[in-house]
């Protein structure tokens with residue numbers, strides 16, 4: 107089968123910030139943005155990306171969300187965190203002050219085995235502070 | 236593997252069949268191919284040939300679930316079914332056409348067991364893990380159809396337009412038989428192009444799941460009212476989306492020992508759905 111966007115990002119281009127956990131669309135660890143839309147790079151065939159712009163966690167290095175995640179202690183093992191930040195960045199770009207329900211709806215595709223959900227919610231709620 | 240990008244439906248259907256498969260969002264097909272459950276030497280990317288977007292009561296089969304979730308004009312049952320399906324990323328990638336054609340989530344099937352639906356002799360769920368399985372139409376294969384959207388379209392009485400024909404959504408599905416274990420009637424070289432909706436007076440979709448978000452339906456109930464008539468369809472209760480001709484039919488369910496609870500959930504959700512519309 108053709109190669110996935112995640113494989114090409116990590117193995118060919120060295121953008122190892124994007125993580126692969128389940129590899130089958132369940133967990134959201136591999137989330138990147140395609141033209142701003144959160145997308146699962148583990149099940150995206152790289153040849154279908156076309157001319158869409160790919161944003162990985164490396165491209166969000168200076169985003170205020172990063173500081174918010176650190177400030178609120180929203181990271182434990184950190185494996186899910188790149189995907190969480192990529193999803194959150196798309197959410198706050200569309201909706202800078204999301205409600206608790208909106209955060210939970212938009213972030214429900216990013217699972218965290220360490221269970222940092224309340225802190226992630228707090229980071230997103232207070233990202234502009 | 237080869238990836239083709241046809242520019243017309245005719246070119247696409249010409250390239251289908253014979254070991255090639257249509258690729259839309261890929262959320263279902265890519266994992267199935269990777270796991271060896273679907274064999275394909277050619278993928279035909281249909282993004283440029285299948286309509287996308289909503290025009291009046293017509294929905295392009297290439298419209299994503301995320302687009303439908305936000306569309307204030309479509310019937311509520313369909314909007315709610317889309318909003319509660321899968322996860323945000325999957326809804327942004329997955330199309331409504333692909334959703335209707337997703338395969339069962341039965342773990343025996345997904346893990347490649349040589350079960351009846353895969354062409355073998357035995358339904359392993361019958362004596363095995365069966366909590367997620369069916370309560371209707373389950374004498375051969377007890378799998379539960381996972382599409383929330385199909386149940387909504389069934390209740391809404393939607394029709395499909397393909398590259399060959401127009402027909403009711405109900406006719407897309409068939410219970411698998413010993414001779415033919417397919418659960419859909421779509422030909423290998425046939426593409427779904429559009430879905431034509433009806434406009435009910437009111438409709439809703441209620442879903443019982445293991446978590447409040449991002450979970451396949453244990454039971455999904457779609458209900459649509461047209462004047463004095465109410466149509467009800469269920470997800471997660473049979474190998475195909477299940478139209479409930481009357482509420483009394485719930486008494487005729489044939490649950491496995493581990494799925495009886497689904498009948499009770501269905502009863503409660505059907506009552507609430509009817510009250511809501």
Ligand SMILES: Cc1cc2nc3c(=O)[nH]c(=O)nc-3n(C[C@H](O)[C@H](O)[C@H](O)COP(=O)(O)OP(=O)(O)OC[C@H]3O[C@@H](n4cnc5c(N)ncnc54)[C@H](O)[C@@H]3O)c2cc1C
Nearest residue numbers: 259260261262263264320321329330332333334382383427
């Ligand atoms: C982890 C996970 C959780 C999910 N949870 C839910 C849920 O809770 N509820 C729910 O309803 N769904 C759920 N889904 C299903 C999801 O919505 C579908 O996978 C998605 O909509 C499929 O669309 P796609 O465009 O990605 O299809 P693809 O993967 O590209 O294609 C799926 C199949 O349809 C065929 N196909 C696609 N489009 C057409 C067309 N226009 N004409 C003919 N054939 C076509 C393909 O050849 C393939 O066989 C889940 C999926 C995953 C992976």
Ligand code: SF4
Nearest residue numbers: 341350358376377378
């Ligand atoms: S329920 Fe259907 S898919 Fe699952 S093991 Fe039985 S025959 Fe196979």
Ligand code: FES
Nearest residue numbers: 127129133134148
């Ligand atoms: S690694 Fe892609 S969804 Fe889990």
Ligand code: FES
Nearest residue numbers: 184186218219220
């Ligand atoms: S911080 Fe460990 S998985 Fe989320």
